[in-house]
Amino acid sequence: MYTENQVTGDMSALMVIFGGTGDLTNRKLIPALYNLIYDHRLPKHFAVAAVGRRDMDHEQYRKVIFEQLKKYSRNEIDQRLWEKLSCLIYYFQLNFTEKTGYERLNTFLSKLDDTYQTHGNRLFYLAVAPEFFETIVMNLHNNKMAVETNDSWKRLVIEKPFGKDLKTARLLNEKLREVFREDDIYRIDHYLGKEMIQNIMVLRFCNLVFESLWSNKYIDNIQISLAEKHGIGSRAGYYEQSGAMRDMVQNHLLQIVSLIAMEAPINLTSDAIKTEKLKVLNSIETFSSESLKNNVIFGQYGRGVIDGYPVPGYREEASVKDNSNTETFIAMKFHINNFRWAGTPFYVRTGKRMGVNAAEIVIQFKSMPDVLYFSNDAEQEPNLLVIKIQPNVGVFFQFNTKDFHMENEVISTKMDTSHTSGEQGNTPEAYEKLILDVIKGDSTLFSSWDEVEASWTIADRIIEYGRQKRLKLPNYDAGSMGPVLSFELLARDCRKWWNI
Template identity: 50%
Template sequence: MDCLLVIFGGTGDLAHRKLYPAVYNLFLSEQLSQHFAVVSVGRRDKTDEEFRQDAVEAIKKFSRPNSGTDEDLNAVVSRFYYYKLDISDSYGYVGLKEYLSRLDDRYGTQGNRLYYLAVAPEHFKTIVQHLKSAGMVLNDGLSWQRLIIEKPFGSDLSSAIALNNVITSVFSERHVYRIDHYLGKEMLQNIMAIRFANALFEPLWNNKYIDHVQIISSETVGVENRGPYYEKAGALRDMIQNHMLQLLMLTAMEPPAQLDTESIRDEKVKVLKSLSEMTPAKVRRDVVRGQYGGGYIDGKPVVGYREESRVSPFSNTETFVAMKVEIENFRWGGVPFYLLTGKRLPEKFTEIVIQFISLPEVLYFKELKGLKPNTLLIRIQPREGVELYFNAKKPGVKNEIIQVGMDFCQNCAVDAVSPDAYERLLLDAMKGDSALFTRWDEVEYAWRFVDNIAKVWAEEEPDFPNYPAGTWGPPAAKELIERDGRKWRMMG
């Protein structure tokens, strides 16, 4: 793990909110090598001391609760450096190479580099090609150089392929780390443990016992200050193409042959390959899109999407997507997966609902109407944990059955603060463990699935806005699941 972490876009929002606090908490947990330093690359005029003060303020503001002291904070930021660079200036990379070599000598990092592109995707090509031209990507067995890139990985399949071709012309696939911060979340990593480490669940994890699955990611916030980005992406590309499909893959994948990186990734990709094709007829029947109008969040009025900053007043960008998908294999044939994500919804949470089939209409199910089926609830955020709901007799003289829950909450205890996703992902990238990063074929098949939906939508004019802020999306989303005789869990 001896290396220099070189952050392009190091003066930006991502670095301040996530990366610098993550480095600090890794330092506190003694996960960082003594042979380690951070170099922030940006266009602004800053001294090392000015940059370090910025980093201190960011860490104090955005870091998760910890037991760190001012001495700890000063110790870690003393290893933070700033280098001014115009990323389009090829000669500037010659100076950067010399600067990093001096830091290599100072910290004994042996030429190992973790390049983090915390910049817009349109700058990826420029940076990686200049890194190559300046001789800063060797991977010669004596040192390693790895690349971390943030989503979005293109805006459709063709742009993703073009982007990937550029990146892999400089860095081999095993040195590319496509980061999806959802994969670093503690409970997301726990899905495999819940399934494959418990005889209680894995034998039931199939179409013989599971009625349907709901995957829900709800946000109360609007587009905030991301208008220009969101206008191009929308909920389909921003959430479904990566986060929601990642949750789907981990929930539905087959047991890997081993718990190594490639075995896990292979099984995830098989899920995407098995998704039923989104034909135009299926898109119109099984996919719902929405855009929020004005409404109320927590009792306070909020504007509609079209009134948000730097958003077109005539925008047809979706802020909500609900869909029904099917996985065409022996394990899941006939089991619908319902996905829902949106902005300006009543609550903020991400969860996976595994609803088991109801028992036949005999005994209690015959005598006592309205019994609920068993349900496993995996909570990803903000509350992390697992809840198992089952039926039991209510105490008393009456023969009454009620649903009760067994609840494991991972982050409810006062001292139980889960690491931020970026802590785990940064550490894994330093170690060379890419299990929690997205392989190229995952990106490719995810875009193939999403592009079919986007093409149908591009040919039709939506009736937006079609749900008020503070509600659970357009009425069609409720109808989508209720026509199958089911209900969204949060809607009762």
């Protein structure tokens, strides 16, 4: 149960959620807000205006989200705390394309500002389909709801996808910049809110034993795997337009790569960290036609068995075309062409309907020479540092030591500090951290436009290659760990995927 503690400062804010009746709000945002009030981290002067197209009043809306909260909250539901939060949540019906409705919305928000003493500070959260981003932002601008003053701030949170390619991302960014300053645009990547993603920099830059070895001199290869057991469910409309490249690689995977490979920033400010991350993205090798052919594997799941139950193939999912070539899996090998990493391969993979739910980073160190203990043809296990993101959260280290039951035998020993987390995917915990950061004005865990632009430059090349390539799909069974070609990708280099 909770204990009475002082909340974090007086960060007054009115949070305006466009898409207040949507899946993201029900499953992530409202549970995040409840857990913040449960942990006494919600600002003292705070209110929520949920904007949606359905016809309902405040009480009806609160009843709807309460039912969802009971399903998705990580904490038990305390009725007193729920009543305290529910009194801060209001509903406003609006068709996002209805220009006249924004006038009424402005009046409504001004009343909430006065009631809750939020001083005009507004957090506009666009939990809507991408086609509404520009419409909503321009209507905010036309009705003077996005005007920043010396006494108040206006911030915009954009969920992915930020464009569908570099061209559309640039056009969207130009429109947003007409209304909001770059410093006030928060492009959310929920993976950056996860515990162990935030811990990457601490692990590296607070431990000499790791940072001194963090280079091509000592590291053989780096692997990043983001695997999901579930399929696309009811998200075919979105997924058919995105595929694994736009859904996972262009944002989550490349953001993780930039944190793993970055140089130490000059300080811990948002700008300093983003500067070093951007250098990594700009140093990723340009994919030639030949390297694309040899180092990029696309996949799509067919029928299979997950946890003992048969599941359909991707083309059999609701609203998916019978001949769809949308990729649900991708594996890649690439290099970062800078002084620290030149010659060290990075292998990344992500897929749906795979054999495990797991997200982890594996740092494989180079092996010792085959002398002394390894001179008798004994198989040498490499040193591994594994950063476990989910469902196990923590750090795993594998090293060699003597087997005291055998003469001169060496065995692999494992140190594991990880613990099991019951949450999967884009968890409410990640959103709790990210919502608070927006209110504080801390954009460290959000993607800058320069990072988005660099990521799309890489992704566009791969997406175009996939569009032209004639794929024989489906090419992996649900419940497996992906196409055979993805294993051959590493086998050619005498390496293998590590499943810890």
